[in-house]
Amino acid sequence: MTILHKTVSQAETVKLGETLGKKLQPGSIVALTGDLGAGKTYLTKGIVKGLGLKAAVRSPTFVIMNIYPGKTPVFHYDCYRLKDETDMEKIGYEEYFYGKGITVIEWADRIPGLIPETAIKIEFKICGENEREIHIGNFRLKM
Ligand SMILES: Nc1ncnc2c1ncn2[C@@H]1O[C@H](COP(=O)(O)OP(=O)(O)O)[C@@H](O)[C@H]1O
Ligand SMILES: [Mg+2]
Numbered sequence: 001m002t003i004l005h006k007t008v009s010q011a012e013t014v015k016l017g018e019t020l021g022k023k024l025q026p027g028s029i030v031a032l033t034g035d036l037g038a039g040k041t042y043l044t045k046g047i048v049k050g051l052g053l054k055a056a057v058r059s060p061t062f063v064i065m066n067i068y069p070g071k072t073p074v075f076h077y078d079c080y081r082l083k084d085e086t087d088m089e090k091i092g093y094e095e096y097f098y099g100k101g102i103t104v105i106e107w108a109d110r111i112p113g114l115i116p117e118t119a120i121k122i123e124f125k126i127c128g129e130n131e132r133e134i135h136i137g138n139f140r141l142k143m
Contacts, residue, residue: 003136008131010130016046024047024050026072041058041059074104078105082107088114093114108121120136
């Protein structure tokens with residue numbers, strides 16, 4: 001089942017992320033897909049806020065992953081520049097994906113073979129300057 005949310009501002013996307021963040025469990029993996037500027041990083045800001053972490057959330061474009069520490073830490077990946085999945089294997093992604101933190105992956109479609117079935121898959125569509133469709137799949141809790 002996929003749940004569709006429409007947002008009309010970046011603030012609304014952050015709010016949606018916050019609601020989602022409050023419902024995530026340690027070990028959750030959130031796989032984000034959608035074009036540049038679709039709102040993946042803003043949703044991640046919300047997730048991190050919803051978990052009660054105070055961190056400056058930025059797309060980790062040059063370092064592949066940012067860690068936001070906390071009781072349940074967040075591992076924030078951006079796979080945009082990855083050539084293939086072996087890049088992830090080189091940095092030992094399993095330790096993070098299958099640890100006690102929460103993993104959020106931007107450009108998850110770059111590493112399809114590494115995204116588990118149980119991941120919460122979220123697809124973004126740009127519908128207008130400030131309008132976004134955010135399709136949340138594989139998520140049993142109703143939001
Ligand atoms: N409804 C919306 N939700 C999220 N971002 C929006 C929205 N409307 C406009 N924006 C703008 O789109 C851009 C989204 O940026 P970002 O979250 O970094 O995208 P991504 O990480 O998907 O590349 C920001 O400049 C933001 O201000
Ligand atoms: Mg981004």
